[in-house]
Amino acid sequence: MARIGVFVCHCGENISRTVDTAAVAQALGEMPGVAHSTDYKYMCSDPGQSLIQAAIAEQKLDGVVVAACSPHMHEKTFRRAAANAGLNPFLCEMANIREQCSWIHDDREAATAKAIDLVRMIVEKVKHNQPLQPIHIPVTRRALVIGGGIAGIQAALDIADGGCEVVLVEKEPSIGGHMSQLSETFPTLDCSQCILTPRMVEVYQHPRIKLLSYSEVESLEGFIGNFKVTIRQKARFVDESKCNGCGDCTKKCPQKKIPSEFDAGLGTRTAIFVPFPQAVPNIPVIDRANCLLFKGRAKGKKKDVCGICARTCTRGAIDYDQEDRLVTEEVGAIVVATGYQLYTIGKIQPKEYLRGYGEYGYGEIPDVIDGLQFERLASASGPTAGEIRRPSDGKVPKTVVFLQCIGSRDPAKGIEYCSKICCMYVAKHTMLYQHKVHDGQAVVFFMDVRAGGKGYDEFTRRAMNEGALYLRGRVSKMYRDGEVIKVVGYDTLSGEQIVLDADMVVLATAMMPQLGIESLAQTLSVSYDQYGFINEAHPKLRPVETNTAGVFVAGACQAPRDIPDSVAMASAAASKILSLFSNAELSREPMVAHVNPATCTGCFHCERVCHFGAIQRKEVRDRQGNLIKVIAEVNEGVCQGCGTCQATCPSKSIELAGFTDAQVFSAINAIFA
Amino acid sequence: MQELQELAKKLLSEGRVQVVIGYEAGAHGVRPAFVTDAADCGRLIFDPRCVHNLAVYLSPRRSPVKRLGKPAVVVKGCDAKAVAGLLRESQIKRDDVVLIGVRCSGVLADPRSGATLTGETVADKCILCDLHEPTLVDHLVGELRPPLPDMPRVSRRDLMLERISAMSPAERWAFWQAEFSRCTRCYACRQTCPLCFCEQCVADKSQPQWLETSPHPRGNLAWHVIRAMHLAGRCVDCGECERACPAEIPLGLLYRKVAQIVEARFKHRPTEDPEVPSPIGKYSLDDEQEFIL
Structure with a gap:
């Protein structure tokens, strides 16, 4: 006969208010196989746990059921307590009589009866529990960081400084991300590139960081501690080992009028180019779509039409026949830090649910620009060398209107969330503008000023004090009228309609995850929300982990983030990874599926339904080596214990440890008995 | 017929297979034949009495058949x-396996009757058939006869299912209980x-x-539903x-109903393409999940 101990918790009054806990303890005490049954005010408290541990020793219990809250809350607590008393922790289970009973019922009598049933179910289950041992898996102490913006840079440096190797993959020709495009940063107005570029160089020179720029993650296999990632190194057409970054090729390139991505379309670049002077690595890339030679080849011309860059290069680094290369890296953990892009107000949108802004002319008015374009105008390294000049005619604008919440907080335009950084950078923009154009007037249309953060509210107030005119309301219409832009809005504080003649309008457009984030998330098997932001494992307690063990998240690919947030997340992810790497092996809960090799028929329904790719094929051979059959096998490192295979298996040959058919059957039978 | 016999002879004599699994005339109509000698190929026949699905002999668990060596098997569209x-x-x-496909214009509902194939005598599955010429096969023999002039437009089972769905739940329950109560759990x-x-x-x-193993209505229901x-x-x-059931339980009716549900919900119909997984063994992020509240 089993000797099971039942411990009914009052949870202060959370349970005992609706459930007669003493009656539950008494009813269970009379159940066959229950050797000890008691109730207590707070089982999770130190005395409560001691109660359990004492009973395990005195009553020689071989199973424990704690009737309390959700196992999500305290299963670990009670299993640890049981383990400390010498009982295998997996012989301890919880019956949830709080969330699933006391919190949702009013009728005390009925709730008590239900609580008794719930506990009886778990008691019957525990009778069939088996002692389980944690699984140990080896760890490759090497990390992959996807994205070379400030979050990726910070994560890579922290992990590398912690003594582990890092592979940093960046999609663009240079690391630096959006931060490298910014002029100054809030709330201190220090120069963005001045603080960023030393970090970029540090990455490049770090002995433990392998930088793969102009590369993308192609596929991923494996599991926590043992990932194998395939990375596509896109063809640069420049041999990295030969190029010394002299820049002669870019000067001679005849294609000079290509809009520069780095300057947000306000400046130009050549077809062979380095995105910006401080780029890391300082190695050019040939833009195939705009290069005369490749255009000629695409048209099928036999003789190459250009080739000036190759002739100019004294080191013979230009290689027009270079092809994409696939490299494989083995890593133990992954940081996703792919950053953001901005909402575009145009008619054509990247996602179906986005609407664009017809009332602002769908982005057709040349002097209506977005925040990143303003950053380039204000930046000393930008197309105007830091002078604020409007794109259409190069004149210095005397009235600049800033509009907040463009796309953000606007369900009608497809995005409900707040982009978080716009209030701050608009305040910064008004200051940068008025510092550079002394007789200029900055006008801001805002919904709310959200400036939570150290020194943030002081910063927005400073912007207002320095002369920026803040109007609370939205702009309903914008159109060109000669040289000016008519801005029609409404000031909700004075209750007046306002029509302004603006020389330039800057839109604080919403922050959205990078295009292609969904396919990357699917490659990595991490979940994402309706907008494509990567989901964290727990919004409060596990903010930098994802649902897939070993994959972490940092920066604006998880939600709108400013630089301090992104850096903090990156360092948090790095410290998580370093703690993961601090052991040669990692141990995990043994709730994984097991295949019965005797009855497995090898139909592989399980393989097809497993979302995690945990099912492998295993050959069964006799002693002579003849193949008898091929059956399914579970990779314990990959299995997440979801149980889908168990439900699917027609011959019932897969069972999840801790949730075997015998256990679940007994629990169900307990309520019908 | 001759085409089939010659092909079987060729396969056996060239040693490409060790056994041809087909049909032969027997005491009570037609029965499965296992021909291992090229000289015996004259036994093989194919006509509307050949209802049996010989694919069953390919299962790796059929060790007596497996021991005969590499098989060639005669398959109709449904068998393929x-x-x-x-x-x-x-x-x-x-x-x-070598697959010998036969062009099939339909088989008899009752193969023992030896009746001529008409709209009256044709098996119900043939009314629904969408594959008269299997394509998964290595060889294709026989001729496709013109469609039966009096082939019913609607399957007899579909008409019956319409009647059953018009019943009240209590009537429906009584109908199936009556059918399943005859089950002896022989597992034919x-x-x-x-x-x-x-x-x-x-x-x-x-x-x-x-599930309960004794032939009790409760266990019978559970068995047939599983x-x-x-x-x-x-x-x-x-x-x-259904043909094998000694208790004459209309199993085809039950499976037809499930097939209708699967087709409506998953847009899936079993085909000859081995690459298309059945919904029971498939997981997709786009699976409908409106039942999750």
Whole structure:
């Protein structure tokens, strides 16, 4: 006969208010196989746990059921307590009589009866529990960081400084991300590139960081501690080992009028180019779509039409026949830090649910620009060398209107969330503008000023004090009228309609995850929300982990983030990874599926339904080596214990440890008995 | 007929297969034949009495057949779908079997009757047939006869299902209870099914026991519902289970209903393509989940 101990918790009054806990303890005490049954005010408290541990020793219990809250809350607590008393922790289970009973019922009598049933179910289950041992898996102490913006840079440096190797993959020709495009940063107005570029160089020179720029993650296999990632190194057409970054090729390139991505379309670049002077690595890339030679080849011309860059290069680094290369890296953990892009107000949108802004002319008015374009105008390294000049005619604008919440907080335009950084950078923009154009007037249309953060509210107030005119309301219409832009809005504080003649309008457009984030998330098997932001494992307690063990998240690919947030997340992810790497092996809960090799028929329904790719094929051979059959096998490192295979298996040959058919059957039978 | 016999002879004499599994005339109509000698190929026939789904002999669990060596098997369209099922679920490899497809214009509902094939005598599955010429095969023999002039437009089972769905739940329950009460749990339905290939059937599992094994209405219902679920989207409607049932339970009716549900919900119909997984063995992020509240 089993000797099971039942411990009914009052949870202060959370349970005992609706459930007669003493009656539950008494009813269970009379159940066959229950050797000890008691109730207590707070089982999770130190005395409560001691109660359990004492009973395990005195009553020689071989199973424990704690009737309390959700196992999500305290299963670990009670299993640890049981383990400390010498009982295998997996012989301890919880019956949830709080969330699933006391919190949702009013009728005390009925709730008590239900609580008794719930506990009886778990008691019957525990009778069939088996002692389980944690699984140990080896760890490759090497990390992959996807994205070379400030979050990726910070994560890579922290992990590398912690003594582990890092592979940093960046999609663009240079690391630096959006931060490298910014002029100054809030709330201190220090120069963005001045603080960023030393970090970029540090990455490049770090002995433990392998930088793969102009590369993308192609596929991923494996599991926590043992990932194998395939990375596509896109063809640069420049041999990295030969190029010394002299820049002669870019000067001679005849294609000079290509809009520069780095300057947000306000400046130009050549077809062979380095995105910006401080780029890391300082190695050019040939833009195939705009290069005369490749255009000629695409048209099928036999003789190459250009080739000036190759002739100019004294080191013979230009290689027009270079092809994409696939490299494989083995890593133990992954940081996703792919950053953001901005909402575009145009008619054509990247996602179906986005609407664009017809009332602002769908982005057709040349002097209506977005925040990143303003950053380039204000930046000393930008197309105007830091002078604020409007794109259409190069004149210095005397009235600049800033509009907040463009796309953000606007369900009608497809995005409900707040982009978080716009209030701050608009305040910064008004200051940068008025510092550079002394007789200029900055006008801001805002919904709310959200400036939570150290020194943030002081910063927005400073912007207002320095002369920026803040109007609370939205702009309903914008159109060109000669040289000016008519801005029609409404000031909700004075209750007046306002029509302004603006020389330039800057839109604080919403922050959205990078295009292609969904396919990357699917490659990595991490979940994402309706907008494509990567989901964290727990919004409060596990903010930098994802649902897939070993994959972490940092920066604006998880939600709108400013630089301090992104850096903090990156360092948090790095410290998580370093703690993961601090052991040669990692141990995990043994709730994984097991295949019965005797009855497995090898139909592989399980393989097809497993979302995690945990099912492998295993050959069964006799002693002579003849193949008898091929059956399914579970990779314990990959299995997440979801149980889908168990439900699917027609011959019932897969069972999840801790949730075997015998256990679940007994629990169900307990309520019908 | 001659074409089939000559092909079988060629396959056997060239040593490409060791056994040809086909049909021969027997004491009570037609029966499966296992021809291992090229000289015996004259026994092989194919006519509307050849209802049996010979794909059942390809299951790796049929060791007496397996011992005969590499087989060639005669398949109609519905049988070819069952072979595709075995390929899809990794029970056989395509190179381990030679498939002799036969063009089939329909088979008899009652093969013992020896009646001529008419709209009256044709098997119900043939009214629904969408595959008269199997394409998964290595060889294709026989001739396609013109469609029966009096072929019913609607399947007899579909008409019956309409009547059943018009019943009240209590009537429906009574109808199936009456049918299942005759079940003796002989498991002929399972043994004759080419896709019931589990090494250990859930019905035989005792630790824990999933269903009562004695022929009791409760266990009978559980058995037939479990089997219907396991065949959902997999059943090729060869009709062998119903033909094998000594208690004459209209199993085809039950599986037809499940097939209708699967087709409506998952846009899936079992085909000859081994690459298309059945919904029971498939997971997709786009799966409908409106039932999750």
